[in-house]
Amino acid sequence: MISELQNEFHDLPVVEFPTDDATPTPNPESPVAWRVSAESYDAPAEWPEVFAKFRAAVDPATVQAIVVGTWSDPYEKSSAHVVEALVAAADEFPNLRSIFLGDMTFEDCEISWIVQSDVTPLLTAFPRLEHLKVRGGTQLGLAPVRHENLRSLVVESGGLPNDVVWAAAGSDLPALTHLELWLGTENYGANSTVEDLAPIFGGAKLPALTSLALSNSDYQDAIAEAVATAPIVPQLRALDLSKGVLTDDGAGSLLAGQSLTHLGSLDLHHNYLSSAMQERFRAALEPAGVELNLDPEDADEDDYDGTVYRSVAVGE
Incomplete structure (x- = not known):
């Protein structure tokens, strides 16, 4: 849910690191995911300053997960200074396994206003990282990499640049079990095509993948047709x-292609399927025990002067 801040990240409760000097720093007895944030507007301290206080207050060697919340003016200032601060301190965090970059709601910054940066250095600086999640596609960068331990890669976006899609698809990730890309709409910067996803469909560099989400796309029909084979x-x-x-x-x-009865779940909610098509999916897959999410009420077509308009669930 992008309308609420993360309260759990990879099975760890999220604990906010206090930015108020008068607030005592929590000292959880059990592992937590630490959210480190600076104010979005009129911040008294920039994110690297808050991060420095965090490292002084919490033993970095005990940290397993970091949730990066807001930074100062994320609608115009990129996450580059956040990434640089994390990378510079990488040696202090030998047990860091999970990073979420950009845990913000629309009250902090709309998803397509979040200005990101090249996140490749996080993967190179943290070779033991297992989970990387990024929210926001504006100015997001990624280069194809080989990472031995990454188990999940999630990019939530209202519009994902094609070079990021191409890089994610072309990365060599032998341990990855979950890949999730919100491809977005061209109205908010998406310019990828189904051809950019070809390495994912082939699967040669994703031998452990068991969960795949290619969602929130203008070209969902083309994706479904490719998935069919x-x-x-x-x-x-x-x-x-x-x-x-x-x-x-x-x-x-999709339904006429290869069998889907081996799936545990198939999520097709917020799409534009007729009642008859939904019933075809139920008849074909529910008897095999596939959990279906069709949720027909979520997507409405707009008809203006005889032209039908359809939209992705998450744009701005």
């Missing part, structure tokens, strides 16, 4: 094509 599908247990502009055309191709 994608070599990676038999190894999946969860498939998510939700939040996009999937119609009966793409859904029909």
Whole structure:
């Protein structure tokens, strides 16, 4: 849910590191995910300053997860200074396994206003990192990498640049079990195509992948058609094509393609499927025990002067 701050991150409760000097720093007996934030507006301290206080107050060697909340003026100032601060302190965090960069709600900054930066240095500086989650696609950068230990990669965006999609698809991630890309809409900077996803569909660099989400896309029909014959599908247990502009055309191709009865779950909510198509999915997959999320009430078509407009779930 992007409308609420994360209260749990990879099975750890999220604890806010206090920025008020008068507030005592929590000292949890059990591991937690620490949220480190600076104020979005009129910040008394920049994020690296808050991070320095955090490192002085909490033994970095005990930290397993960091949730980066807001930084000062995230709608115009990129996350580069946040990434640089994390990378510079990498040696202090030998047990850091999870990073979430950009845990903000619309009250802090709309998702497509969040100015990100190149996050590749996080993967190179933290070779033991297992989970990386990023929110926001504006100015986001990523280069193809090989990472031996990354188990989940999640990028939530209203519009993902094609070079980031291409880099994620082209990365060599032998331990990755969950890949989630919110591809977004061209109205908010998305310019990828289904061809950019080809390495994911092939699966050669993703031998452990069991959960795949390619969602929130203008070209959801083309994705569904590619998935229908994608070599990676038999190894999946969860498939998510939700939040996009999937119609009966793409859904029909998906259903007519390779078997999906081995899946544990198939998420197609917030799409544009007819009642008849939804019933076809139920008849084909529910008897096999596949958990379906169709949720037909979430997506409404707008009809203006005879032209039908469809939109992704998350844009601005």
